[in-house]
Structure formats: C-alpha cells, structure tokens
Amino acid sequence: NAGVTQTPKFQVLKTGQSMTLQCAQDMNHEYMSWYRQDPGMGLRLIHYSVGAGITDQGEVPNGYNVSRSTTEDFPLRLLSAAPSQTSVYFCASSPWGSGANVLTFGAGSRLTVL
Amino acid sequence: SQQGEEDPQALSIQEGENATMNCSYKTSINNLQWYRQNSGRGLVHLILIRSNEREKHSGRLRVTLDTSKKSSSLLITASRAADTASYFCATEIDGNKLVFGAGTILRVKS
Numbered sequence: 128n129a130g131v132t133q134t135p136k137f138q139v140l141k142t143g144q145s146m147t148l149q150c151a152q153d154m155n156h157e158y159m160s161w162y163r164q165d166p167g168m169g170l171r172l173i174h175y176s177v178g179a180g181i182t183d184q185g186e187v188p189n190g191y192n193v194s195r196s197t198t199e200d201f202p203l204r205l206l207s208a209a210p211s212q213t214s215v216y217f218c219a220s221s222p223w224g225s226g227a228n229v230l231t232f233g234a235g236s237r238l239t240v241l
Numbered sequence: 242s243q244q245g246e247e248d249p250q251a252l253s254i255q256e257g258e259n260a261t262m263n264c265s266y267k268t269s270i271n272n273l274q275w276y277r278q279n280s281g282r283g284l285v286h287l288i289l290i291r292s293n294e295r296e297k298h299s300g301r302l303r304v305t306l307d308t309s310k311k312s313s314s315l316l317i318t319a320s321r322a323a324d325t326a327s328y329f330c331a332t333e334i335d336g337n338k339l340v341f342g343a344g345t346i347l348r349v350k351s
Binding site: 131158160162167168169170171172175177185186217219223227228229230231232233234235 | 272285333339
C-alpha cells in the first residue's frame, strides 16, 4: 500500500517553463488536494477535488491548473513558472464523506524556479 | 489569511520535559486537527478533536479545545528526541478546505 505518491521529488525550472507535478493515491480516496509550503507560512491550499471531474480553487490558485480525470490521479500543472513558485509542494488525500477531512500526505516535491 | 496560528513559533526543551503548543483560529469550526512534520517529510496526522469535545488523549498527546476562546493546545508529555519536528494545527472551513497554521518548531534535546 503506497499511500500518496508524488513525482518528481526535485525539479529545477527556468522562468517561463511549464511542468506537471504528479500525484497518485491507491487508497480510493475521493478528496485530493495540493498545498504549497513556504518558510514561515505553513501550508497554503492551491486546488482541491472532491471526486473525479470536480475541482475547485483554494487560497492561492493563480498560476496553477489541475484536473481530475480518475479517482487515483490529481496532477498539478504550472503553466509558466515564475520564481515566486519556488516552494515545496504537497499532495494530500482523504476519504471524503467520513465526517472529517483527515489528510494523508505525500512526501513532497521541491521545485526551484530560476 | 491564515485561519490557525500556532504559538510559540519555536520551542526547545530537554528530553523528558513536557511540550505545550497553542493554536488560535478565527472562525467557527467543525473540528480541529494536529499534524506533525519531520524535517524534509510530509505531514502526518496526529489527532482530531471535534467542536463538541473539550479534551482528547492519544498516547503521550493531550489536546484541548476551547471554542469560546477559539483556541486549542497540544501537550506532549515526557518528550523524546524523536518528537523533534514541526507541529501544525489545521481547521476545516467551508465544509471541505483544511487550513493550516504556520506551525511550531519543537526541538527536544537529549
């Protein structure tokens, strides 16, 4: 049981490049989300999904796109990377409808934009 | 804006001592959760307390919730070096968004 798997673990981009951070979970969780973590600011919600075909914005959605074509996968796309998007990104999932949103996190993806 | 804010920002104690960290939040909640993050790793859920509960225990962890003051505390008793980590409170808003505070960095010296 792998839980939540994020790839890649590390990535360096140049300003303006695009890329996709992958997230997959094997727990049949309906709820999936993306957070970014910056020093001194905790985690901030970027986008989330309550099921296949349904996505919504979090606190800091600008510059990011998501889609949810399957229950298992929730990729995060950076359309045109900017230095301000240098951060550690975490994907998390939970069994939606359980009465409380208890998240299982992936190990994180560290992104540097030059 | 952050819903939850932890206090203190950093805490350094000796092994065997108790560690207390606090969380304040702004709006009404259904539940409050605490997570731990070891350096370079993802967050791990520790404990959840619902709005109609005042105290909850899990092993060496004790969580209290005061909804009138919009605050919660996490107590770790008899701390160990392995408890060295960052601790975050998280509150659920809008029925599905989990909002995290900035965290408390705990260092337990052996």
